Amino acid sequence: MALDLLHVRPGLELPRRTVHVDWERLVAYAEASGDHNPIHQDEEFAHSVGLPDVIAHGMWTMGAAVVLVADWAGDPTAVVSYGTRFVNPVVVPATGGADVEVSGVVTKVDEETGRVTVELSVTCDGTKVLGRAVAVVQAPVPVP
């Protein structure tokens, strides 16, 4: 179902979710994305560069977070822009993996253009992993 602009106001909170990531998922992401940097797959390499364990691809985290917005909008092609800062890595232990917490809030609604701005909050173990994660969604403009 497409986004109904009549019911979208700044301050509206999107349904939050938790996304699980483990080594298997990182290997699958490396294959799909073509990003085979060992920092995401090789524990010893990760240790050698001072990390506590392998870390998720920043683009995996960014992608996992924006699914919240695409699902809420009801159409992945409604997301017209997206940007973020990578402030902390998602560290993925060999056993148990990691949980990424994603929430979002509408910060701006442009009723003329139908553009809705959503700011995402993305944390792992209480630590912010993405900063200023902002997605803009194109909603259908109501006929006046």
Next chain:
Amino acid sequence: MALDLLHVRPGLELPRRTVHVDWERLVAYAEASGDHNPIHQDEEFAHSVGLPDVIAHGMWTMGAAVVLVADWAGDPTAVVSYGTRFVNPVVVPATGGADVEVSGVVTKVDEETGRVTVELSVTCDGTKVLGRAVAVVQAPVPVP
């Protein structure tokens, strides 16, 4: 090898590359990202919403493009921010898949902070797929 700020100037072009994407890759990406929208996997569904064929996940395209910058920087964690507009989808035919062309140029170098701004150009079959795709990389700051 880390980026050497002494050799980075606005106008510098990064080595361009072509990234291939096919249905198998989209299925792998759906698994890894958790984005199972049928628009990326189901030809009939894609046709039903007016698309010529299934389309790549926007985040797949965004991720595939930034690997150019991460590889150039020599360290994926050097990419400190990234954002883009999704201007056209990458249409992926069942036979043969699609080729995404990625190039990049340095547009700004801040010698004090070591921040290097790269603007990416991302096209498929001559059509721009990402707009204003900008990544910022943190280079080591040379000791004066």
